[in-house]
Structures are given as structure tokens and as C-alpha cells.
């Protein structure tokens with residue numbers, strides 16, 4: 001598989017995800033959620049890509065991101081990126097998509113910061129697990145996949161290796177809430 005290939009055909013990219021057992025499972029779940037909840041996939045509009053470039057670390061790919069509404073969501077992806085970026089990033093966003101109800105619970109009735117942190121942690125944990133299961137299966141199929149990520153993306157934490165729980169808590173700034181949550185538990 002040529003992960004350096006840049007091909008913006010969505011069906012082609014999704015087919016590469018589906019070439020792995022976990023990717024097939026993810027896409028099946030994604031299709032079934034799409035019957036009840038509208039989730040589209042579309043290249044980033046220029047204005048959104050520009051806004052993101054201002055906040056994303058330099059050299060970090062824009063990859064993909066989901067914009068949520070109450071009844072629908074749109075997964076945007078960066079058409080200028082290689083397959084090696086789009087496969088894991090789209091898989092990550094699709095993994096959030098299959099948990100649409102959980103994502104929307106963050107924006108529904110008021111919830112505590114601790115509860116919010118727990119939900120964000122669970123969502124990210126699950127999305128990274130899906131993403132890296134698919135990448136691992138691609139590595140199992142093709143020995144050049146590991147080399148591709150080592151050569152091109154060792155500087156990108158979301159592509160280098162499956163993040164630990166600790167990495168996720170730090171990156172999403174969930175550490176403090178979790179720390180105080182666990183000390184609460186000890187008091188009881």
C-alpha cells in the first residue's frame with residue numbers, strides 16, 4: 001500500500017480503511033449509525049482549513065475533524081494530505097461518529113467538569129484504539145507501513161504510536177479533574 005499517495009476520492013480512502021478487519025467493522029457500525037443520525041464526510045472548506053492552521057501546531061497535519069450539530073455532524077478532512085494521514089484520522093472521526101449519542105451528551109443537559117472529562121477521555125480512548133488497531137492491521141499486511149510512519153510522522157503524537165491513557169489526559173487537559181476525582185474516591 002502506497003501511504004504517500006494523495007488521492008482525494010473519499011470512496012477510495014474509505015476502501016483502504018475497509019481493507020483491514022477492524023476497518024470493516026468500524027465502517028459497518030458507521031453505516032448503521034448513519035441510518036439514524038446524519039453524518040456527512042466532506043473536504044475542509046478553505047475558510048475552516050485556514051482557521052485550523054492558525055491553531056494547530058506547525059508541521060502537525062490537519063487530518064480530519066468533526067463539526068457537531070444536534071441532529072447531524074460533518075466530518076471534514078484535508079484533501080491535500082496523504083493516505084497515511086487520512087486513513088487514521090478519518091477512522092478516528094468515524095469512531096467518534098459511532099458514539100454520536102455520547103458526544104452529544106457533552107452538549108446536552110449541564111454536566112459536571114469531572115463527568116465531562118470522563119466522557120471526553122472515554123471517547124478519545126476508544127477513537128485512538130480504533131485508529132491504531134487499523135494501523136496495526138495495515139502494518140501486519142505490509143512491512144513498509146511501519147517505515148512510512150517512522151520516516152514521515154515520528155514528530156506527530158497522534159500518528160507515532162497509540163497514546164497511553166496518560167498522554168490522552170495530558171493532551172486534552174483532563175489530568176486535574178481525574179486526579180481530584182480519584183482522590184475523592186479514596187476519601188470514601
Ligand SMILES: [Zn+2]
Pocket residue numbers: 092096123124127
Ligand atoms: Zn478525537
